[in-house]
Amino acid sequence: MATRTDAPTRREQILKEAARLFAERGFHGVGVDEIGAAVGISGPGLYRHFAGKDAMLAELLVGISGQLLTGAKRRLAEADGVASEAVLDSLIEGHIDFALDDRPLITLHDRELDRLRDSDRKLVRQLQRQYVELWVGVLREVHPGLAEPAARSAVHSVFGLLNSTPHLGRPGSLPGRGATAQLLHRMARGAFEAAGAE
Amino acid sequence: MATRTDAPTRREQILKEAARLFAERGFHGVGVDEIGAAVGISGPGLYRHFAGKDAMLAELLVGISGQLLTGAKRRLAEADGVASEAVLDSLIEGHIDFALDDRPLITLHDRELDRLRDSDRKLVRQLQRQYVELWVGVLREVHPGLAEPAARSAVHSVFGLLNSTPHLGRPGSLPGRGATAQLLHRMARGAFEAAGAE
DNA sequence: CCCTCAGGTTAACGACCGCTAACCTCCCTG
DNA sequence: CAGGGAGGTTAGCGGTCGTTAACCTGAGGG
Numbered sequence: 001m002a003t004r005t006d007a008p009t010r011r012e013q014i015l016k017e018a019a020r021l022f023a024e025r026g027f028h029g030v031g032v033d034e035i036g037a038a039v040g041i042s043g044p045g046l047y048r049h050f051a052g053k054d055a056m057l058a059e060l061l062v063g064i065s066g067q068l069l070t071g072a073k074r075r076l077a078e079a080d081g082v083a084s085e086a087v088l089d090s091l092i093e094g095h096i097d098f099a100l101d102d103r104p105l106i107t108l109h110d111r112e113l114d115r116l117r118d119s120d121r122k123l124v125r126q127l128q129r130q131y132v133e134l135w136v137g138v139l140r141e142v143h144p145g146l147a148e149p150a151a152r153s154a155v156h157s158v159f160g161l162l163n164s165t166p167h168l169g170r171p172g173s174l175p176g177r178g179a180t181a182q183l184l185h186r187m188a189r190g191a192f193e194a195a196g197a198e
Numbered sequence: 199m200a201t202r203t204d205a206p207t208r209r210e211q212i213l214k215e216a217a218r219l220f221a222e223r224g225f226h227g228v229g230v231d232e233i234g235a236a237v238g239i240s241g242p243g244l245y246r247h248f249a250g251k252d253a254m255l256a257e258l259l260v261g262i263s264g265q266l267l268t269g270a271k272r273r274l275a276e277a278d279g280v281a282s283e284a285v286l287d288s289l290i291e292g293h294i295d296f297a298l299d300d301r302p303l304i305t306l307h308d309r310e311l312d313r314l315r316d317s318d319r320k321l322v323r324q325l326q327r328q329y330v331e332l333w334v335g336v337l338r339e340v341h342p343g344l345a346e347p348a349a350r351s352a353v354h355s356v357f358g359l360l361n362s363t364p365h366l367g368r369p370g371s372l373p374g375r376g377a378t379a380q381l382l383h384r385m386a387r388g389a390f391e392a393a394g395a396e
Numbered sequence: 397c398c399c400t401c402a403g404g405t406t407a408a409c410g411a412c413c414g415c416t417a418a419c420c421t422c423c424c425t426g
Numbered sequence: 427c428a429g430g431g432a433g434g435t436t437a438g439c440g441g442t443c444g445t446t447a448a449c450c451t452g453a454g455g456g
Contacts, residue, residue: 052415240405
């Protein structure tokens with residue numbers, strides 16, 4: 001993967017600040033003037049980069065869902081012939097990285113979906129569903145006794161566990177990123193194992 | 199506990215509908231006219247019962263936090279001399295009951311806190327903190343090896359897991375309330391045990 | 397039998413917000 | 427060195443929203 005080293009574009013700046021603000025005060029709670037101010041331009045200047053406030057949210061949510069799904073597919077492809085447990089660990093690791101590095105996005109992801117236009121919402125939901133089903137498939141290889149509906153519930157619940165990072169206090173009060181990641185990983189595995197034990 | 203059998207007051211109707219609407223579309227996404235319509239009166243009629251829209255949200259959030267804390271304290275008091283594991287199970291059970299029965303409130307609880315006036319927000323946060331610390335205390339009796347910061351993180355994460363119920367599909371697609379409650383309970387226990395195993 | 401008051405109603409005000417219009421100003425390029 | 431587009435600016439429009447004001451009504455009590 002080509003890691004970005006060049007400066008972020010204005011568009012990217014806007015998206016990042018918008019994500020932070022939306023996560024902090026909700027989509028309707030943030031005005032375009034505030035988003036503009038956060039990147040040093042004023043309100044209507046944003047319309048040179050986005051069709052409207054809705055478009056920013058849409059691009060954020062589609063981007064998140066797509067990124068999660070793409071990452072998961074890649075991890076699945078890389079692990080060809082590897083034990084299912086290792087694949088599940090890889091999925092967990094990827095999700096934790098995302099939850100720890102992009103907390104505002106994780107917050108938006110399950111909070112502002114209903115503010116989207118119908119077509120965008122359908123797209124996001126479809127990406128989310130694919131992501132969930134991918135997890136469900138791997139999980140049921142590791143725990144064959146788990147029925148599909150229960151597996152799906154378990155996956156959603158573990159997402160809830162992993163996505164709890166925004167509630168873990170501001171970065172700094174934590175025991176350190178590595179330790180937190182390990183703790184979350186152990187807990188996710190423990191939760192799955194407990195789900196699998198009928 | 200005195201179980202209510204008499205008809206709900208108008209105030210209670212309003213709070214219930216407001217909670218549902220706030221959970222569905224966010225605090226700023228719902229107008230007072232909609233809340234009024236949901237209980238059969240029109241917009242400004244609400245002001246005979248509440249000082250304003252903010253006051254409804256405040257009463258909801260304070261109520262939720264207080265209810266959770268009160269329930270937990272009661273469970274702790276009832277279990278005098280009982281094994282710590284059983285107390286932890288009782289706490290989990292109480293939280294699951296709440297998460298399954300009052301999904302809109304659970305959604306609001308960690309989503310709209312920042313929309314409150316300073317004083318109300320402080321009160322809610324204080325109640326939440328007490329609730330968390332109560333769990334942390336019991337958890338560290340069950341798993342003495344768990345350091346306090348890790349225990350607190352673990353508790354927050356399990357809350358995330360248990361509060362995932364709104365994502366589990368509308369009631370009906372689930373394998374049934376009892377089975378879902380049991381699954382969540384097993385997963386919470388599993389997550390805690392994995393957290394305790396250094 | 398009137399008075400009161402709880403609990404509604406509609407009209408309207410002021411603030412705010414998303415967005416557009418009109419204009420300006422560099423910078424790049426032929 | 428003209429010119430044009432990218433990326434800003436401010437002014438302002440139209441709609442929405444929370445809230446208040448003024449008024450209405452039906453039930454209960456002295």
